[in-house]
Amino acid sequence: MAMVMSLVTYMLVSLMKMFKNNPMSYKYLTHGTTLEVMWTMFPAVILVTMAFPSFVLLYLSDDVVNPAMTIKAMGYQWYWVYEYSDFINDNGETVQLESYIMPDDLLEVGQLRLLDVDNRVVVPVDTHMRFMVTAGDVMHCFSMPSLGVKMDAMPGRLNQISTLMQREGMFYGQCQELCGIGHSEMPIVIESVNLDNFLE
Structure with a gap:
């Protein structure tokens, strides 16, 4: 040189x-x-x-234009809360579910350790969806690599991202933002089913 x-x-x-x-x-x-x-x-x-x-x-x-369905994902230490904003239950409230990691002693055959949850997000296939992502305590990240979805969940801020599931199946993701000691215990599972099964 x-x-x-x-x-x-x-x-x-x-x-x-x-x-x-x-x-x-x-x-x-x-x-x-x-x-x-x-x-x-x-x-x-x-x-x-x-x-x-x-x-x-x-x-x-x-820009998200007229989605057929909106799901609000809220990250907490160390679980996710999902709210189906377009659906109302018998009490007149929006349908909401909490999703925790499945403990090892409750896993069934075929379930994935550290990736399966007790309540999956169920969505219809071939439906344009909008995910509204936020957090209630610290920063989290709503990430589904197989769908090409990754959005930061920040307290006090509402981010949005859209997706379209084109096939039925299970989609796995994780929180991608270091959010504390239970960071690895925040899996995300979305189950895509046909419209008839979803409406049941």
Whole structure:
């Protein structure tokens, strides 16, 4: 590396001496203001032209338009509370459930240790859904990698993200924000079923 640096330095110093002492050097070759403005402005115009549609698309992709269903996910130390905002129970209240990690001694065959919960979020397949995410105590993170969903849950702030389940099955996730001693005990399980089973 030292040899390359020495060679480049020697060439640079030689060129500087040659142009300084040469009375025949053409001054517009060393100082071309028009050329410098052109090679600066042309890439800038291209970047602005590319950036404008990108920002428009970014804001449009973040906008949730008329979801068929809204679920509010609230993180607490160390469990999740889900509220089906569009459904009302017999008492006139929105349907709400608490989801805790399944203890090892209650696991059944086929259930996943540290990933299964006592109350799963059940949603219909092929339905546009909006998740409203918040927290009640410290920062949490509602993360479902298989759905491409990751949203911070912060106290006093309501974030939203949309998703569309295109197949039936179980989707597993975890809290991705270090939220205390029970951080690893905050799994998220979403079960996607067909519409008839969901309405039952």
